[in-house]
Amino acid sequence: MPLASLLLLAACGQTPPPPLVVVNVAAPITFNDSAGTVLTQGITLNGADQHITVTVRDARGQVVRFNGATFDPTAQGTDHLTLNTANNFHQAVALPQGTYTFEHAVHDDVTGHVLLGYGPAGENAAVISAASAGVRLKSHAVLDVAGSALQSDRPIASLPSGTTVNLQLRAVTALASLPDGRPPVVGVIPTSDLGPVTYELGSSTDGTLNGAGSRVGINVTARGDATDATLNVSATFHAWVADAAGQAASWQPVTLTYAQAIDLGTAP
CATH class of the missing domain: 2.60.40.10 (Immunoglobulins)
Structure with missing residues (x-):
């Protein structure tokens, strides 16, 4: 001026x-x-x-x-x-x-x-x-908890005891529409926007965690016994999660789970 x-x-x-x-x-x-x-x-x-x-x-x-x-x-x-x-x-x-x-x-x-x-x-x-x-x-x-999952890297029709499974941590954003009418898409969450991941079995008889795992996933061997024929694995970590209004997000703990019946009658 x-x-x-x-x-x-x-x-x-x-x-x-x-x-x-x-x-x-x-x-x-x-x-x-x-x-x-x-x-x-x-x-x-x-x-x-x-x-x-x-x-x-x-x-x-x-x-x-x-x-x-x-x-x-x-x-x-x-x-x-x-x-x-x-x-x-x-x-x-x-x-x-x-x-x-x-x-x-x-x-x-x-x-x-x-x-x-x-x-x-x-x-x-x-x-x-x-x-x-x-x-x-x-x-x-921003992580969409409902759309994210801990899942096998391949379809599993049957999981015999002793089988090794690669579990993937699928961390994604919420579904968002495209302007041309194509099906909605999700964005993959960069691993830099996830905290360290802790993996746990549902019980010691479920199987064996092969290593500590990472923000990408973990390798697990299914075991099971007569009283526990399900492989249960949980992944707990922090991520940015939207607030109720959808205008901001905060760093929150998140747990994703995986469950698969174990076939005790066969071996790989």
Whole structure:
């Protein structure tokens, strides 16, 4: 603002607006394994089309409002930024210098209600100044507990005692529709968004856990006896799970289970 205008505002008893700094706010960088290319999107791994709603808060925890992508000192503007395919998942945002958080939610494009990813404010803080290079958001994929499973890597019609089974931890996002009417799809949760996994047998007679397992799965040998002819395995870990409103997620404990009848009459 010109000096004359600032002096006029001061003479009238008005506080001049703070000087603004333009920074680039961009979605996380993600990798598309199938195409072998780097994408700038909310999450990835074969999920649905998505957009990111960013809520910016200042050092006092107050929500920042915008006129377009420019700080609105009247606090009358919109209370969020949107990153999507139209702006290639980034915006040049004008803000006063200071410390801000950039909490954000990743939703599907078709309904706008399926929470696919979430970036907590505590992991998305930035100091904005003339020297700022920009803000790169950090998101976590959100696990759909009902759609996820601990499952065999192949169909099992019969499980004779002594058989070894590879159990896979299938961790996925919620189903989300595609804009062209194709069947809904899920996104695979990156292992970096899962905590360490603890595997347990239902009882010591169920079988043997062959090693500690990992965030991908575990190898198990079925045993069983006359009083226990079911292989029960549980996997317990932490993941980002949506809240009831579907606007945010929190780091919560999750347990997935596997059960398969053991054939005690045959051996592999």
